[in-house]
Amino acid sequence: MSSLDIEKIDRKTCEDAMQLIRLYYEVIDRRRERLGFMYAEGASLVWNGNSVNGSQAIGKFLTEIPDTQHEVISVDVQRFSPLAAAPFGGDAMTALIAGGVIIDGIYHSFTQSMLLMRDPLSEKSMILSDRFRYVD
Amino acid sequence: MRGRFNERRDVRDMRSKNRFIRLGGAHDPDILPTRLDDDDQEPSFQVRVNRQSVNTINRQLGAGGSGMQRMTGGGQNKFTTQNRKVDHRSRIQQQAIAADGGVRKDVVMVFQIKVKHGGTYGLSWIVKQLGSRVEDFKPILPEVDQQNNASFYVKDAEQAESIMMLSNRIRHKETNTALRMWKNEVVAPWRRLSAADVELLNAVIDSRYNGEARALDLAEFSADKRLTGFMFRLTSNNVMLHVLDRIDECYGHLTALSLKSNKLDSLDCTSMLLWATKFVKVLDLSSNEIRKMDQVAKLKGLPVEMVFLEGNPLCDEFTRSSDYLSAVHNIFPRVNMLDGNAVTPILTGVDPLDVGIEPLYRPSYFGDQPQVKELIEGFLLRFYEIYDGDNPLMDRKKLADAYHDEESMFTLTLQNFSNASGKSWKYHPEECFHAYIRQSHNLKQLDKWDTRRAERVHVGAMSIVVALAKLPKTSHLKDSFTLDVSLVTSTLMAFSLSGLFEDGPGVRSGDVPELKYFNRQFVVAPRDASSLVIISDMLFISSLHPPRLEKFKKLQEKAAKNALAPSTSQTMPIVSAVVDVNLTQPPPPIAQMPINGEPDNETKLEMIKQFSQQSGMKPDWSEKCLQDSNWNFEQAGQNFLVARATIPADAFV
Known part of the structure; x- marks a missing residue:
């Protein structure tokens, strides 16, 4: 792949990802009722080692954790090549996020990694897998 | 203070810790003057116990003597028998502290x-x-003192330490301040x-327990014939604390408790009941001095x-029964x-306080397929063996085989974590x-590399290595x-590895480099039946402030302890994360990996053997348990722990 191609793809990928990630933390910090809609139906979540499967169960699980306030300090993102993204409808991204979170009043550093796919029918991006873990 | 403990070294350790805390607190004028430096300053307790409530005096004794003068003459409570006891106790303390050796x-x-x-946060909130x-x-x-500081005692040094770890880490929303603590x-x-007293007390407590009704009747405790001649009143802190320890130890499932006619005027000690049992539905406090x-x-x-409260002075406080009832309902x-009269409760059903509990921090999660764990662990082991090689310039090129020739990507970010105060x-x-x-692909710092993207995004095996x-x-630890x-499908797996590492020229050359944190996410596809190929590799690294490193380690210890705790009920217990995705294009030409289905017979036999060893059950029972858990060892272990009480004795070896 030429470096021009890489630049072009990366620019678009970063724009898409930033939007999604901003939305995600806004929803989890302030509009948890919408959480379930952000995960694909068969999505999986591993939250501090606790596994939850299915968008509905994930929405319920995350809604029930104590209040959060995230502060993201680092976001990295990659878009899968069309070949690698084929099983996910042709467009998928992976993101690695780091930052701090105040949860139920206590401050932790965390990292979170997500696999995002775009539903080819609705054109909506959904989280397919999500892994969250405290650093301390 | 010297010689109070048999192990003198421990005393010294604690002393030096005390000193450390003192130094830490010395910046804070609000903290220091209220505390007695218990091992340096010769205590000159001029304890003048005048009309102080037992709480105040306990507080004074606990905190030291410096605030004592301020307190004299300020109390309003009557001079009760308890005060005398406290007076006596304070003398004991004086002796204990003054006596050098004896x-x-x-x-x-x-x-x-x-x-x-x-006091501003409220005791119940803090607790x-x-x-x-x-x-x-x-x-x-637990109580609030004259300086508006909350205080309480804990017996265990380790617990005191872990409480101190939370200092400055818990925020109070309303005041937007962090809880500062010292010990x-x-x-x-x-x-x-x-020991003899303990034995006697236990015998009396045990005989007053009715197992069928799950009721403990401690009415007129000191009048018990077996206790005559002894000073075993529930008004004594040590007796009450022992009773509660005994409840904690043996009768945690208690549903009814009577403390009737014990001359109790304070429930400070009794409040430990909250930690000893959670099921008390019937509580008789009648005929006390509350x-x-x-x-x-x-x-x-x-x-x-x-609840029974009649026969306490507090009942006279109320002229209307509705006020009395509402005061009771405020609490319960x-x-x-x-008091024997039926009333309408203001709360029924599930306690709303039960929701919003944070799920436990748990160790690594591998899903329920042992082959997946094995495959990934083997892969990572080989990967880091090469990655950590002595000569990165040469060694890491060998990793080319691990990445997909054209489709793979690698990016990294470095951003140092900040603490709660930024x-x-x-x-x-x-x-x-x-x-x-130079390589950091952090979108939050995009302005720094917007025009040099291609230098930071590596595509294809050769470019990556x-x-x-x-x-x-x-060097990774x-x-x-x-x-x-986090994801296992027939065509892709995603997993995330985090931990500590050292880097730089100092690595392995005798220096002690600092430990750093990393988190690396891999998305892999099966290359063939036994090997994986990386599609995506993302690395995040950060420095770790030494106190944070301590917390990181504590968290790992906690995870290990939580490993066997039963899963929270609303989550599906360890289900494989197989995803059904509608394919609009044919899957990539990458071989299918046999990651579904049961382990082979040899693995099964080994699992049965190990399970039998760990659970103590006979092999046939172990096999059944594993089978019922779809050969998920961890799940089988959890099921075993839950069902252990119902498993017949002959199932065990």
């Missing part, structure tokens, strides 16, 4: 934790915050009971439905029977920092690894 055996050393401005974070948290005699080793405001409803409020949190909203720790050594930051080879030499497998 220390009384009945002195108990405990840790007093103080919370700055604790709830700490209780949800500190394992087996049992604060003794002090002090003489407990209660005496140690002799003057204020505030005392009863110290038991708030128990699911009491039937589920009460449907007050400060971060510098990344050392600088040359490593620069090597990483060239980039990896330029990164600093590293495998003991610190946590691995989460």
Whole structure:
């Protein structure tokens, strides 16, 4: 792949990802009722080692954790090549996020990694897998 | 203080810790003057116990003597029998402290934790915050002192330490301040009971327990014939604390408790009941000396439905029965029977306080397929063996085989974590920092590399290994690894590895480099039946401030402890994350990996053998348990723990 191609793809990928990630933390910090809609139906979540499967169960699980306030300090993102993204409808991204979170009043550093796919029918991006873990 | 402990070294250790805390607190003028430096300053207790409530005096004794003068003459409570007892106790403490070497055996050393401005937060809020974070948290005699600081005692040094770890980490939303705490080793405001006393007390307590009704009747305790000639009143802190210890130890499932006719005027000690049992529905406190409803409020949190308070002075406080009832309901909203009269409870059903509990922090999650774990672990082991090689420039090129020739990608980010107050720790050594930051693909810092994207995004195996080879030499600490497998499909797997590493030229050359944190996410596809190929590799690194490193380690220990705790009920227990995705295009030409289905027979036999060893069950029972859990060893272990009580004895070897 030429470096021009890489630049072009990366620019678009970063724009898409930033939007999604901003939305995600806004929803989890302030509009948890919408959480379930952000995960694909068969999505999986591993939250501090606790596994939850299915968008509905994930929405319920995350809604029930104590209040959060995230502060993201680092976001990295990659878009899968069309070949690698084929099983996910042709467009998928992976993101690695780091930052701090105040949860139920206590401050932790965390990292979170997500696999995002775009539903080819609705054109909506959904989280397919999500892994969250405290650093301390 | 000398010679109080048999192990003198321990005393010294504690002393030096005390000193350390003192130094830490010295910046804070609000903290220091209120505390007695218990091991340096010769205590000159001029204890003038005048009309002080037992609480105040305990507080004074616990905190030291400096605030004592201020207190004299300020109390309003009557001079009760308890005061005399406390007076007596304070003399014991004086003796214990003054005697150099000849220390009384009945002195108990405990840790007093103080919370700055604790009165503003409220005791129950503090206790709830700490209780949800500190394992087996049992604060003794929690109260708010004259300086508006909250204080309580804990017996265990380790627990005191883990409470201190939370200092400055818990935020109070309303005031937007962090809880500041400090601890002090002090003489407990209660005496140690002799072994013979303990035995006698236990015998009496045990005989007063009705197992069928799950009821403990401690009415007129000191009048018990077996206790005549002894001073075993429940008004003595040490007796009451022992009773509660016994309940905690043996009768945690207690549903009815009578403390009738025990001359109790304070429920400070009794409030420990909150930590000993959670099921008390019937509570008889009648015919005591309780003057204020505030005392009863110290038991708030128990699911009491039937309560007896008659015969206490507090009842005279109320002229209208509706006021009395509403005061009781404020404390115990589920009460449907007050002093023998049926009343309408204001709360029924599930306690709303039960929701919003944070799920436990658990160790690595591999899903329920042992082959997946094996495959990924083997892969990572080989990967880091090469990655950590002595000569990164040469060695890491060997990793080309691990990445997909064209479709793979690698990016990295370096961003140092900051703490709650926004400060971060510098990344050392600088040359490593620069090597990483030149590559950092952090979208939050996009303005710094917007025009140089292609330098930071590496596509294809060859380009990736060239980039990896330029990164600093590293050494990863495998003991610190946590691995989460977050996605397993027939064509892709995603997993995330986090842990500690060292980097830079100092690695392995005798220097002690700083430990850093990393989190690396891999998305892999099966190359063939037994090997994987990386599609995506994302690396995040950060410096770790030494106190944060300590917390990281504590968290790992906690995870190990939580490994066997049963899963929260609403989550599906360990289900494989197989995803059904509608395919609009044919899947990539990558071989299918046999990651579904059961393990082979040989593996099964080994699992049965190990399970039998660990559970103590016979092999056929072990096999059944594993089979019922779809050959998920961990799940089978959890099921076993849950069902152990119902498994017949002949199932065991």
